[in-house]
Amino acid sequence: MMDLKETPAPAGEKDDFKSFELALAVKSNDPVNGEYHRLVLEAPEYLLARCQAGQFFHLLCPTANGETPYLRRPMSIYGFYPQQGELHFLYKLAGAGTRALASLTPGDRLNVLGPLGVPFTIEDGWQNLVLVARGVGLATLAPLALEARRLGRKMTAICSARHPDYLMSVDYFRELGADVITLTDAEGTSGVDNLERVIEELIAGGRADAFYTCGSNRILKLLQTIGARHDLPGQIALEQQMACGIGMCHCCVRTFQRDGKLLQLRVCREGPVFDMMEAVAW
Amino acid sequence: MMDLKETPAPAGEKDDFKSFELALAVKSNDPVNGEYHRLVLEAPEYLLARCQAGQFFHLLCPTANGETPYLRRPMSIYGFYPQQGELHFLYKLAGAGTRALASLTPGDRLNVLGPLGVPFTIEDGWQNLVLVARGVGLATLAPLALEARRLGRKMTAICSARHPDYLMSVDYFRELGADVITLTDAEGTSGVDNLERVIEELIAGGRADAFYTCGSNRILKLLQTIGARHDLPGQIALEQQMACGIGMCHCCVRTFQRDGKLLQLRVCREGPVFDMMEAVAW
Amino acid sequence: MVDLSVAIGDLRLKNPIMPASGTFSEDLAEVFDLERLGAHVTKTITRDWRDGNTLPRVCEVNGSMLNSIGIPSKGVGSFLEKVVPFYQRYDTPLVVSISGNTEEEFATLCREVSVDGVDAIEVNISCPNIEEDGKAFAIRPSSTHKVMRALRAATDLPLWAKLTPNTGETSEVASAAEDGGADALVVANTILSMAIDIHTRKPKLGNLMGGLSGPSLKPIALRMAYQCARATNIPVIGCGGITTAEDVIEYLIAGASAVQVGTATFIHPTVMVTIIDELEAYLRAQGLASVRDLIGTIVDDGQDEAVVFMEAAP
Amino acid sequence: MVDLSVAIGDLRLKNPIMPASGTFSEDLAEVFDLERLGAHVTKTITRDWRDGNTLPRVCEVNGSMLNSIGIPSKGVGSFLEKVVPFYQRYDTPLVVSISGNTEEEFATLCREVSVDGVDAIEVNISCPNIEEDGKAFAIRPSSTHKVMRALRAATDLPLWAKLTPNTGETSEVASAAEDGGADALVVANTILSMAIDIHTRKPKLGNLMGGLSGPSLKPIALRMAYQCARATNIPVIGCGGITTAEDVIEYLIAGASAVQVGTATFIHPTVMVTIIDELEAYLRAQGLASVRDLIGTIVDDGQDEAVVFMEAAP
Numbered sequence A, B: 001m002m003d004l005k006e007t008p009a010p011a012g013e014k015d016d017f018k019s020f021e022l023a024l025a026v027k028s029n030d031p032v033n034g035e036y037h038r039l040v041l042e043a044p045e046y047l048l049a050r051c052q053a054g055q056f057f058h059l060l061c062p063t064a065n066g067e068t069p070y071l072r073r074p075m076s077i078y079g080f081y082p083q084q085g086e087l088h089f090l091y092k093l094a095g096a097g098t099r100a101l102a103s104l105t106p107g108d109r110l111n112v113l114g115p116l117g118v119p120f121t122i123e124d125g126w127q128n129l130v131l132v133a134r135g136v137g138l139a140t141l142a143p144l145a146l147e148a149r150r151l152g153r154k155m156t157a158i159c160s161a162r163h164p165d166y167l168m169s170v171d172y173f174r175e176l177g178a179d180v181i182t183l184t185d186a187e188g189t190s191g192v193d194n195l196e197r198v199i200e201e202l203i204a205g206g207r208a209d210a211f212y213t214c215g216s217n218r219i220l221k222l223l224q225t226i227g228a229r230h231d232l233p234g235q236i237a238l239e240q241q242m243a244c245g246i247g248m249c250h251c252c253v254r255t256f257q258r259d260g261k262l263l264q265l266r267v268c269r270e271g272p273v274f275d276m277m278e279a280v281a282w
Numbered sequence C, D: 001m002v003d004l005s006v007a008i009g010d011l012r013l014k015n016p017i018m019p020a021s022g023t024f025s026e027d028l029a030e031v032f033d034l035e036r037l038g039a040h041v042t043k044t045i046t047r048d049w050r051d052g053n054t055l056p057r058v059c060e061v062n063g064s065m066l067n068s069i070g071i072p073s074k075g076v077g078s079f080l081e082k083v084v085p086f087y088q089r090y091d092t093p094l095v096v097s098i099s100g101n102t103e104e105e106f107a108t109l110c111r112e113v114s115v116d117g118v119d120a121i122e123v124n125i126s127c128p129n130i131e132e133d134g135k136a137f138a139i140r141p142s143s144t145h146k147v148m149r150a151l152r153a154a155t156d157l158p159l160w161a162k163l164t165p166n167t168g169e170t171s172e173v174a175s176a177a178e179d180g181g182a183d184a185l186v187v188a189n190t191i192l193s194m195a196i197d198i199h200t201r202k203p204k205l206g207n208l209m210g211g212l213s214g215p216s217l218k219p220i221a222l223r224m225a226y227q228c229a230r231a232t233n234i235p236v237i238g239c240g241g242i243t244t245a246e247d248v249i250e251y252l253i254a255g256a257s258a259v260q261v262g263t264a265t266f267i268h269p270t271v272m273v274t275i276i277d278e279l280e281a282y283l284r285a286q287g288l289a290s291v292r293d294l295i296g297t298i299v300d301d302g303q304d305e306a307v308v309f310m311e312a313a314p
């Protein structure tokens, strides 16, 4: 009988579905710096046509080094290029799953499920976007920057990292016409106070209509404070451990605040992108 | 922590032990014909010095083709060559374990446990030995033939197979000075009646002091009849599914008859070589 | 053409493959055509709102998983309003899974979900009975019998009792469920387990313990399915660790009339479709006209189950 | 130097690693120095001769195994004459595992093996009680308590009760064993399981069913070890699926004072030695002076076990 890791069942007519289980060929899988790797997969046009910034795929990591990760691992779309037929991920080595991903070589196949989740949106009035992220969070914001550029919006990307060497995608953001501000621990510029100062300057200069961020609790809290202070909107992409990735298992919930009430939402289905002001810092 | 498949624990001083758990390097692993493969491992002298014809090793098959055989698989020693530092196995593709063995390539390591079990013995009065085997059973008898040659005994090897193409080790037996008689299904010569005729001729010619065989129920029954008829001794190497291979689990028992009583003996410990007359055909 | 259809009491399923409760939802319709399935089985609901357990709610162990989700539920009202109508667009029968902490609550909910559009009710009696000592109803034959009587009185729909592996009395519990009025048995739920992160020394689940599902559970659940098929005269629906068509065939041979696929769907969302296709191909290759020709065909030489159990001590 | 020694009641073990009954014998002395182990535990014996079960007696399932050996036994006479003297050449404590089908037979055997050279008796109460309904003694608290009282009266040696996972009442059975006089609990034996060859449609074991051991059992047995450590004040010896030093550390953190290694020895006969060495290296790397510093250090925020069990329904 067939090896499920290789050839998922045809699920019906493409047009009926939003997400697909597919075994895609690896085009390249290279370290970006010590901790990060970029994985490029060959993807069919119909799949890429459905991708949107902020969405993710759920990856079935291979068996490697005697380890067999069992559950899938969620990864944001780092880039999707229908012309080149490419789907990109940027991942950081964390545990067994990402270590296994790093073992993939060109020609291998990786079983992916996606695209999944709610994407970022850019509302009409949001002309000046501020992207704030740290580390691998930049991966999630990269396709948003591309979309913002397509829509002709102005952008400031505040990129934070431990060390200038770990600043990724800075050139990419610049190419897309963003003003880039880099903050690093090594240079002592990444503290919350300095970040607040930087953002307040942007607001004062009329260069902040909406914020986009992901992951960090510290940044979320700051942006919520600033957002409330100036009545500015924003969106955040959140992470949570996932089993199904589709909405079936309820393992990936986080707490949100809406209309004065606390509620639990699934990161995989009602997210991963949420209203920045509704997220409850953890 | 270390990968157990690669580096088993040092077990103490070599001289204290009879069997060893070792990860040996593969020298070669080639098909002998469609169904059989010969595996050559690089083995230390102290291990080979302990090997005897009729003993076996318990092999920890690697993960291959998405299958992970869990229990070890027993394999007779096909050859042990202290001078060359080589340990040989001849195996037939059967299920997941042997399929996994076939995936080994030179330089890979295979975790082996052995030598195990009770070897063949050649008693002083046995000057004319008759080896009877079919298929992969020949593997088990090969090192016995080498030992018989060393002791200067005369030998007749009756080799049976489905087809002349599957007759293995015939040249090897000839090189060791054995008279070789081949019987095949294809030529219609491998039937019990013909085998009986052949053996009776050997006995009549004074060329059969003891029999050695393995595996086949049909051959066992015939040899027991002939042995009883002429009061001739013999030994048989038996197979049985094994978990521990050492004598701990009692999963590998077979029934034997001794002093008019039936008893159960462990093939891995009291065998795999047993008195031919005590074995109970199945 | 091979015939994949099976009967669970009066309910005819076009094939024996359905999802396990809690590992399926409307969301999966975005990945494949749910009409392909033998039945639709919803996540267990309770009458009232429930939040669910502390995170983490899942972890992986040795190629299987633990979960302690805690049955978060929006309550029966929301369920009848949103979930039941969703499934009415399909011809596939709808099986609704319910649970309650007391007999009365359980029976009331059973009555409330006995509505048009619902074809059978799966009662998750693997949940704790807070009127007794907090052990699941299905741990003991007596509590199983009692709750099943109450549930039977509450509905005319087919009642499927979902059993737990956390018991030493599987056959007795199965008989008690049958006597109590069950039309079928779903065998089984997850087995109580635990995992600890040795670095933080914390349990890997927020709830300390949780249920083991996936391949590690299969030999246990298969044994239970066999025991239940031997002990009762009602259909058994096998569940636990099913990943491939071979696994399904094993359950059918053991005596199950249909199966539920749970965790495997998390790994391969389209796995149920794959399994249906492979099962059909297998039957064709074996020259079998119907999947029913496999059910209960185990060659067990009529060994008596009780004796076997006695001897099963290693 | 790190201290690997642990105490099981009055018995001091040089390290917490010992073999599980039925997966160890004198034969292993041909592979490594048995003096390295914390204790020696013999295969369960019965008073009288027993043949053992029909073959096949083992099979593999998903990286684990099933067995139904059936406790072949040469009887107590042969055991006292041959096995006990063999182990007297070692300083390592000898633990003798026994079993019986009736209380009286069990107690008599217990008295008979209370001889010089035996340091503790492990009572395999996972075996069937033929005076009741053939269920293992350790399935119910009542039968556990009764048999333990009888065994306690039969010997002054430390009594270790070996529990079964085939129950829904682990904590209660553990308490019953403690009350009945157990000095320690061995947690746990194998769980009843099954596998079928789909080609022959025969069970893969001659006995139809058998016990699951190896990695698949670990999360279940670990949960039980935790429950038993919480429920009683006697030492718990963890057993089930241990393959690596990490597994041992997990059991110790959960509350076990020592562990038994079973099936892993079939795969790697020297694994217990490897584990002892790795455990020592781990303690050194963590800057811990004694392995006892790990025991029961689980960070469980004092969650009440009963509540947790109730909530554990998925």
Ligand SMILES: Cc1cc2nc3c(=O)[nH]c(=O)nc-3n(C[C@H](O)[C@H](O)[C@H](O)COP(=O)(O)OP(=O)(O)OC[C@H]3O[C@@H](n4cnc5c(N)ncnc54)[C@H](O)[C@@H]3O)c2cc1C
Pocket (backbone or CB within 6 Å): A056, A069, A071, A072, A073, A074, A075, A076, A077, A090, A091, A092, A093, A094, A095, A096, A097, A098, A099, A136, A139, A140, A238, A239, A240, A241, A242, A267, A272
């Ligand atoms: C929507 C979403 C998008 C993400 N995008 C990216 C990305 O673009 N690049 C990237 O490097 N990482 C991303 N992550 C985090 C990534 O999923 C984890 O780093 C990864 O799952 C770790 O797996 P592991 O086996 O290497 O680590 P382990 O720690 O061994 O994983 C153990 C378990 O915890 C889960 N887990 C551990 N860390 C996380 C986490 N941060 N979020 C969710 N689950 C986790 C794993 O999935 C697995 O189930 C994203 C997470 C989510 C939810």
Ligand SMILES: Cc1cc2nc3c(=O)[nH]c(=O)nc-3n(C[C@H](O)[C@H](O)[C@H](O)COP(=O)(O)OP(=O)(O)OC[C@H]3O[C@@H](n4cnc5c(N)ncnc54)[C@H](O)[C@@H]3O)c2cc1C
Pocket (backbone or CB within 6 Å): B056, B069, B071, B072, B073, B074, B075, B076, B077, B089, B090, B091, B092, B093, B094, B095, B096, B097, B098, B099, B136, B139, B140, B238, B239, B240, B241, B242, B267, B272
């Ligand atoms: C002492 C001894 C010596 C042997 N010597 C050789 C040899 O030199 N060459 C050779 O080709 N084969 C030999 N065999 C048989 C060999 O062990 C099996 O062919 C092999 O275990 C099959 O494993 P598998 O996973 O490929 O097959 P599967 O059928 O998938 O095996 C399933 C299980 O059954 C066991 N099993 C299946 N067939 C046998 C068998 N005939 N004997 C014992 N266990 C079995 C396997 O070990 C495994 O546990 C010997 C067996 C024994 C007991």
Ligand SMILES: Cc1cc2nc3c(=O)[nH]c(=O)nc-3n(C[C@H](O)[C@H](O)[C@H](O)COP(=O)(O)O)c2cc1C
Pocket (backbone or CB within 6 Å): A249, C020, C021, C022, C023, C043, C044, C067, C069, C071, C097, C124, C162, C188, C189, C190, C212, C213, C214, C215, C217, C239, C240, C241, C242, C260, C261, C262, C263, C264, D314
């Ligand atoms: C995340 C998760 C949630 C579950 N929720 C429920 C549930 O709500 N009700 C229920 O009866 N069983 C529930 N189960 C158990 C499954 O229905 C099934 O019985 C079990 O997982 C064994 O099957 P599997 O090994 O195929 O997953 C759940 C299982 C998982 C993994």
Ligand SMILES: Cc1cc2nc3c(=O)[nH]c(=O)nc-3n(C[C@H](O)[C@H](O)[C@H](O)COP(=O)(O)O)c2cc1C
Pocket (backbone or CB within 6 Å): B249, C314, D020, D021, D022, D023, D043, D044, D067, D069, D071, D097, D124, D162, D188, D189, D190, D212, D213, D214, D215, D217, D239, D240, D241, D242, D260, D261, D262, D263, D264
């Ligand atoms: C082949 C085999 C034979 C066993 N025999 C016994 C026995 O005689 N008495 C006993 O108490 N447990 C016996 N057991 C159970 C083990 O002692 C142990 O409890 C179980 O295997 C779980 O541990 P593991 O996963 O490390 O193997 C046996 C297990 C196996 C695999």
Ligand code: FES
Pocket (backbone or CB within 6 Å): A241, A242, A243, A244, A245, A246, A247, A248, A249, A250, A251, A252, A253, A266, A267, A268, A269
């Ligand atoms: S991961 Fe299953 S609901 Fe989100």
Ligand code: FES
Pocket (backbone or CB within 6 Å): B241, B242, B243, B244, B245, B246, B247, B248, B249, B250, B251, B252, B253, B266, B267, B268, B269
């Ligand atoms: S294989 Fe374990 S006793 Fe022979």
